[in-house]
Amino acid sequence: MGIEIERKFLVVGDGWREAAHKVVPMAQGYLNDLAAMDAGAMKASVRVRIAGEEAFLNLKSRELGHTRQEFDYPIPVDDARGLLALCVGGLVDKRRHYVQHAGFLWEVDEFLGDNAGLVVAEIELPSADAAFDKPAWAGREVTESVRYYNLALSTRPFAQWDQAERDGEA
Numbered sequence: 001m002g003i004e005i006e007r008k009f010l011v012v013g014d015g016w017r018e019a020a021h022k023v024v025p026m027a028q029g030y031l032n033d034l035a036a037m038d039a040g041a042m043k044a045s046v047r048v049r050i051a052g053e054e055a056f057l058n059l060k061s062r063e064l065g066h067t068r069q070e071f072d073y074p075i076p077v078d079d080a081r082g083l084l085a086l087c088v089g090g091l092v093d094k095r096r097h098y099v100q101h102a103g104f105l106w107e108v109d110e111f112l113g114d115n116a117g118l119v120v121a122e123i124e125l126p127s128a129d130a131a132f133d134k135p136a137w138a139g140r141e142v143t144e145s146v147r148y149y150n151l152a153l154s155t156r157p158f159a160q161w162d163q164a165e166r167d168g169e170a
Contacts, residue, residue: 004060004070005128008148010168011119012139016108020097024052026109029087034146034155037062044069045151048083051096055080066143067128089154090114102133114157120148140168 028049036042047058055077061069075083084091093112098105104123111118121138142148147156147165158166 002070002072003067005067005125005130006143007066007123007125007141008143009121009123009134009138010140010142010148011108011121011137013137015137016097016099016106016121016135019099019101020108021100022098024096024098026051026094026096027084027091028150028154029084029091030089030151030154031083031087033088034152037151047150048075048080048087050077050080050084053077057083064144064146066125087154090157092150092154099135101135104132106135106138111153111158114159115153116158118153118158142168 026049028047031046031048032042037045042062044059044061047056047060049056049058055075057073057075057080059071063069091113092115094115095110095112097108097110099108099121100106104125106121106123108119108121111120120142121135123132125132146152147161
């Protein structure tokens with residue numbers, strides 16, 4: 001069983017762009033939605049992702065915070081395209097920028113489409129209490145805020161948020 005320990009931050013400014021050493025376009029969707037998770041009808045999100053020339057089926061346990069069970073399986077891209085057609089909610093399109101900083105790999109997701117304008121950085125850690133140097137472009141932490149989870153963005157994209165939500169006040 002895989003365990004994911006991840007922290008998530010809103011990105012401020014463009015200082016991360018010149019440090020990015022790789023960019024991968026991604027399209028992903030979910031075979032279940034946030035309502036099924038919130039109602040307890042499902043205990044894991046089921047995601048299909050095409051990342052560049054690869055595709056994956058991913059299951060992630062429903063726990064708020066930085067630590068979750070995660071299972072990730074490579075699948076044929078044609079299968080992923082078929083599964084994306086079965087997804088509920090909208091598709092999440094983004095460009096993932098890979099940035100090395102102080103010994104850790106940061107993934108900066110620049111969202112497109114209905115989530116355009118949102119940029120979030122994630123760091124995966126070896127343990128929940130691992131120390132790391134937060135770069136200047138990593139702003140407010142949103143690890144505990146469900147609305148920034150990709151599953152939530154597929155159901156209620158950034159374009160539908162009011163100004164208070166965008167400012168982190170709601």
